[in-house]
Amino acid sequence: MSDRADVVLETRGLVKHFRSKVGAVRAVDGVDLHLRRGETLGVVGESGCGKSTLAKLLVGLEKPTAGEIGVRGQNMAALTGGALRRARRHIQMVLQDPYTSLNPRMTVGDIVGEPFAIHPDVVPRRGRLRAVQDLLDTVGLSPDHANRYPHQFSGGQRQRIGIARALALKPEIIVCDEPVSALDVSIQAQVINLLEQLQDEFGLSYVFIAHDLSVVRHISDRVAVMYLGKIVEIGDDREIYEQPTHPYTQALLSAVPVPDPRLRGRRDQIVLSGDVPSPADPPSGCRFRTRCWKAREVCAEQEPALQIRDRSPHPSACHFAEVRDVLHSG
Amino acid sequence: MTEIRAETDVLPGVDRAAPLLEVTDLHVEFRTRYGVAHAVNGVNFRVSPGETLAILGESGCGKSVTAQAVMGILDSPPGHVTGGEVRYRGLDLLPLPEEQRRRVRANRIAMIFQDALSALNPVYTVGFQLGELFRVHRGMSRRDARKRAVELLDQVQIPLAKARIGDYPHQFSGGMRQRVMIAMALALDPEVLIADEPTTALDVTVQAQIMGLLAEQQRQRNMGLILITHDMGVVADVADRIAVMYAGKVVEEAPVHDIYARPAHPYTRALLESIPRLDHKGGQLNVIRGLPPALDAIPAGCPFHPRCDYAQDACRHDPPPPYAVAPGRTARCHFWREVVGDE
Numbered sequence: 001m002s003d004r005a006d007v008v009l010e011t012r013g014l015v016k017h018f019r020s021k022v023g024a025v026r027a028v029d030g031v032d033l034h035l036r037r038g039e040t041l042g043v044v045g046e047s048g049c050g051k052s053t054l055a056k057l058l059v060g061l062e063k064p065t066a067g068e069i070g071v072r073g074q075n076m077a078a079l080t081g082g083a084l085r086r087a088r089r090h091i092q093m094v095l096q097d098p099y100t101s102l103n104p105r106m107t108v109g110d111i112v113g114e115p116f117a118i119h120p121d122v123v124p125r126r127g128r129l130r131a132v133q134d135l136l137d138t139v140g141l142s143p144d145h146a147n148r149y150p151h152q153f154s155g156g157q158r159q160r161i162g163i164a165r166a167l168a169l170k171p172e173i174i175v176c177d178e179p180v181s182a183l184d185v186s187i188q189a190q191v192i193n194l195l196e197q198l199q200d201e202f203g204l205s206y207v208f209i210a211h212d213l214s215v216v217r218h219i220s221d222r223v224a225v226m227y228l229g230k231i232v233e234i235g236d237d238r239e240i241y242e243q244p245t246h247p248y249t250q251a252l253l254s255a256v257p258v259p260d261p262r263l264r265g266r267r268d269q270i271v272l273s274g275d276v277p278s279p280a281d282p283p284s285g286c287r288f289r290t291r292c293w294k295a296r297e298v299c300a301e302q303e304p305a306l307q308i309r310d311r312s313p314h315p316s317a318c319h320f321a322e323v324r325d326v327l328h329s330g
Numbered sequence: 331m332t333e334i335r336a337e338t339d340v341l342p343g344v345d346r347a348a349p350l351l352e353v354t355d356l357h358v359e360f361r362t363r364y365g366v367a368h369a370v371n372g373v374n375f376r377v378s379p380g381e382t383l384a385i386l387g388e389s390g391c392g393k394s395v396t397a398q399a400v401m402g403i404l405d406s407p408p409g410h411v412t413g414g415e416v417r418y419r420g421l422d423l424l425p426l427p428e429e430q431r432r433r434v435r436a437n438r439i440a441m442i443f444q445d446a447l448s449a450l451n452p453v454y455t456v457g458f459q460l461g462e463l464f465r466v467h468r469g470m471s472r473r474d475a476r477k478r479a480v481e482l483l484d485q486v487q488i489p490l491a492k493a494r495i496g497d498y499p500h501q502f503s504g505g506m507r508q509r510v511m512i513a514m515a516l517a518l519d520p521e522v523l524i525a526d527e528p529t530t531a532l533d534v535t536v537q538a539q540i541m542g543l544l545a546e547q548q549r550q551r552n553m554g555l556i557l558i559t560h561d562m563g564v565v566a567d568v569a570d571r572i573a574v575m576y577a578g579k580v581v582e583e584a585p586v587h588d589i590y591a592r593p594a595h596p597y598t599r600a601l602l603e604s605i606p607r608l609d610h611k612g613g614q615l616n617v618i619r620g621l622p623p624a625l626d627a628i629p630a631g632c633p634f635h636p637r638c639d640y641a642q643d644a645c646r647h648d649p650p651p652p653y654a655v656a657p658g659r660t661a662r663c664h665f666w667r668e669v670v671g672d673e
Contacts, residue, residue, distance in 0.1 A: 046533035046534070046535065046536075047533055154621050156621070184388040184389055184560065184622075185388065185560065185562070185601060185604055185605055186388060186600065186601060186604055186617070186618040186622075187621075188604070188605075189604035189605070189615040189616065189617045189618070190617050192606070192615055193614060193615055193617060196614070211533065211534070213534070213608055214563075214605065214606045214607055214608040215606050217606065217607075217608060217611055218606030218607075218611065218612065218615070219606075237611055241608070241609075241611075251535060252534060252535060253608070254538075255534040255535045255537065255538035256534050256563065256608050257537075257541075257561065257563030257564045257566060257567045258563055258566065258567075258607070258608055258609055259562040259563045259565070259566045259590065259602065259605060259607070260566055260590060260609075261566040261567075261569075261586045261587050261590050262587070262590075263566075263609075264566065264567055269538070271535075271538050271539060271542060272535045272538075272539075275503045275504075275505055275506075275536065276533075327608065327609045328609065
């Protein structure tokens with residue numbers, strides 16, 4: 001591990017099970033990760049892998065079934081009431097859908113200023129209007145927009161409002177859950193650039209959750225790949241994209257279409273069979289084994305730990321982890 | 331099967347030597363109480379057997395409305411086709427009475443949608459819905475129709491097709507539902523398949539399966555495929571030609587390799603520069619300033635001029651015609667030479 005003083009967020013054995021008719025849905029099932037100051041940790045995975053539940057756990061919107069979330073030396077998972085509320089100030093969230101995550105009956109000024117009502121000591125009452133106007137200016141909106149309602153804005157502008165709200169309490173960490181996936185490409189770039197600029201300006205640390213592997217590569221320093229509630233591989237941008245060692249990461253990368261027709265038919269294509277199994281009844285041993293071309297008996301018996309291996313210089317949860325560059329071969 | 335097929339071949343005006351599907355100067359508007367939205371403003375394109383044409387654009391550019399007008403499934407009112415032609419093998423479909431139009435649909439031109447769950451009927455089994463096509467359009471018996479339905483589910487690679495024929499749409503996963511919808515679209519052997527964002531709601535690993543299936547079926551059947559999408563990665567993987575739409579117009583049309591290597595329209599160029607890449611980590615993304623225009627207030631001249639780095643006075647007044655950039659290649663930009671020339 002690197003210098004601990006640098007770590008602003010850390011989870012240990014984080015678990016969230018939901019009760020349902022078919023038994024416990026193991027949405028997040030033992031996640032260990034850490035986030036350093038000023039860093040962006042990308043989390044990728046397909047629907048149902050638990051990435052959004054992880055986001056909610058990190059900001060305290062869900063209570064974990066087990067495990068710890070360390071923020072500023074406190075275990076947020078054990079806090080309640082006022083102490084939890086105070087801890088949450090340091091870790092804010094930007095949500096996916098700018099159309100449903102803003103209250104249509106509140107003005108933009110009230111939406112962006114609402115965090116001040118919950119944490120009245122951050123900005124004195126008399127300074128709040130000014131603070132809201134500054135926030136709007138920071139995210140590239142006009143301060144006059146404070147009196148308007150969300151429906152008067154486009155999708156990209158609404159996402160800016162959501163970002164302004166997340167910045168209001170001057171957090172150290174922002175968890176972004178699919179912040180650009182509802183936006184058109186030309187608008188997506190505007191919001192990504194804004195997030196990068198704000199990170200530099202305020203020294204923010206991001207957990208950036210998305211299903212789009214290209215967007216995640218662009219913005220992240222390190223990337224965690226999730227499958228059925230677990231991290232299967234984690235490493236820096238080059239390790240995950242150029243030297244992936246987990247078969248799931250390799251399959252995922254090979255399935256992403258690249259906007260370059262010259263690569264057609266020349267890329268290493270791994271087409272997985274079937275769908276992701278139900279998190280209520282995950283396979284024994286390695287959870288990916290039912291779709292994996294490398295699976296053997298040991299995979300059903302022993303769950304592979306997320307660790308550095310003989311042929312994986314970065315942590316990988318596969319008994320047969322081995323580097324395969326799926327983006328540049330062929 | 332062939333004798334029943336003949337029913338539509340006698341459609342007067344169908345000429346087997348004419349282009350498979352040709353859309354000329356199509357105009358569609360939506361009349362609402364707030365005003366008239368000009369969704370499609372003179373769209374031209376053509377598809378040949380075995381060819382994949384991608385219609386690429388962002389939300390509100392008119393790509394889905396164009397598809398609906400071609401299929402004859404536009405919500406009307408408020409939608410109205412106000413001009414143009416949609417010729418299938420030389421026969422203009424727009425003036426046809428609904429009964430004849432219905433026979434062309436599914437038989438000749440079929441369509442699949444982004445959201446299979448709302449495109450399939452939730453209260454009938456998948457087998458019933460597939461079988462219905464054969465019973466109504468081909469006059470098959472219940473038993474034969476069911477047999478054909480199982481064959482089709484097999485063709486779209488649904489495991490245990492025979493057992494799943496009695497299942498309802500909600501019992502299938504997202505990817506499997508998309509396969510069911512593809513099976514329905516292919517049931518009557520159409521010559522043209524329109525796929526409107528067929529994989530947008532799916533995960534990438536499932537998207538790869540579905541795109542592979544579509545490509546395989548297209549090859550086997552020598553179908554014309556119109557792929558409507560916003561995803562420039564998917565387009566690069568499968569399209570032969572691309573039509574880029576903006577504010578209800580095709581602003582650039584070209585073979586796939588040309589458009590990615592040397593875009594001729596500033597909008598295409600800006601789009602390509604604004605997407606992050608999977609295969610290398612780039613610097614800051616290029617941004618297209620501003621927003622696409624509202625369809626009831628499209629700017630005069632070139633609709634892209636308020637957001638364009640190349641815009642000059644002429645762009646504010648004169649709408650650019652489709653300039654011939656090369657054989658089979660057009661761009662609606664007065665300054666396409668500069669755009670193509672820029673590195």
